[in-house]
Amino acid sequence: MDMPEVTRCFGTFPPKHATYLIALFGLGSGGVGLAGIILYGIIENALLVYVLGRRGINVDESLKKAVLLTIGLSSLLLTVGNALLFLGATTQSRGALSVGVYTLLAMCLILLFGAISAPVSCFFFKTACLIKKISTATMVLSSIVLTIFIEVWLYFLVVAHNYLIQL
Numbered sequence: 001m002d003m004p005e006v007t008r009c010f011g012t013f014p015p016k017h018a019t020y021l022i023a024l025f026g027l028g029s030g031g032v033g034l035a036g037i038i039l040y041g042i043i044e045n046a047l048l049v050y051v052l053g054r055r056g057i058n059v060d061e062s063l064k065k066a067v068l069l070t071i072g073l074s075s076l077l078l079t080v081g082n083a084l085l086f087l088g089a090t091t092q093s094r095g096a097l098s099v100g101v102y103t104l105l106a107m108c109l110i111l112l113f114g115a116i117s118a119p120v121s122c123f124f125f126k127t128a129c130l131i132k133k134i135s136t137a138t139m140v141l142s143s144i145v146l147t148i149f150i151e152v153w154l155y156f157l158v159v160a161h162n163y164l165i166q167l
Contacts, residue, residue, distance in 0.1 A: 003158045003161050003162070004158060005162060006155075006158055006159050006162050007162075009021075009022075009156075009159045015159055015160075015162045015163035015166060016089065016163055016166070018159050018160075018163070019085060019088075019089040019097075019159065019160050019163045020086070020089050020090075022082070022085065022156045022159060022160060023082045023083075023085040023086035023089060023100075024082075024086065025082075026078050026079075026081065026082030026085065026104075026156070027078075027079060027082045027083060027086065029075075029078055030075045030076070030077075030078030030079030030080075030082060031075075031079060032075075033071055033072070033074065033075025033078065034072070034075045034076065034079065036071070036075075037068060037071060037072050037075070040068070062130060063130050063133050063134070066118075066130055070111070070114060073107075073110065074107060074111060077103055077104070077106065077107035077110075078104075078107065078153075080103055081100045081101075081103030081104040081107065082100065082104075083100075084096045084097070084099050084100030084103060085097060085100035085101070085104075085160055087100075088100055088164075089160075089163065092167055094164060094167055097160065097163065097164045097167070098164060100160065101157055101160050101161050101164060104153055104156070104157045104160075105157055107153070108150050108153055108154055108157070111146065111149075111150055112150060115143070115146055118130060118131055119131050
């Protein structure tokens with residue numbers, strides 16, 4: 001796999017130390033995402049009343065499932081991929097680093113395909129169109145957040161891959 005060379009992560013950390021920090025940050029992010037989904041499942045009704053400000057609000061179940069599935073899958077792949085990165089960076093195992101890099105790449109690709117297919121699906125499946133159920137401001141904000149998230153993890157993926165090449 002051809003990737004650009006990154007000699008220092010953010011111009012400061014060498015790839016070995018950066019891979020440790022990336023793995024710890026990813027494990028924390030994945031753990032927070034998984035814990036958030038579990039907590040949301042426990043206090044779903046109370047949270048909706050608090051956020052939306054009224055009882056008996058009807059939230060579309062398909063939209064809720066799509067959001068929870070996306071967050072859950074991303075958190076799970078972050079946790080697994082970064083655990084492998086941490087294991088590979090700690091033991092200098094090329095196999096664990098390689099699988100961790102490919103796991104993070106798969107996460108980014110799944111999110112990209114999901115972001116592309118959500119609006120395109122409205123042309124083919126009128127009943128399954130989730131984009132029409134979201135406000136414009138929410139859609140713009142979520143696309144900006146998703147873009148930044150994917151760009152950051154692709155950069156981290158390149159840094160970890162450069163450390164893999166150095167081994």
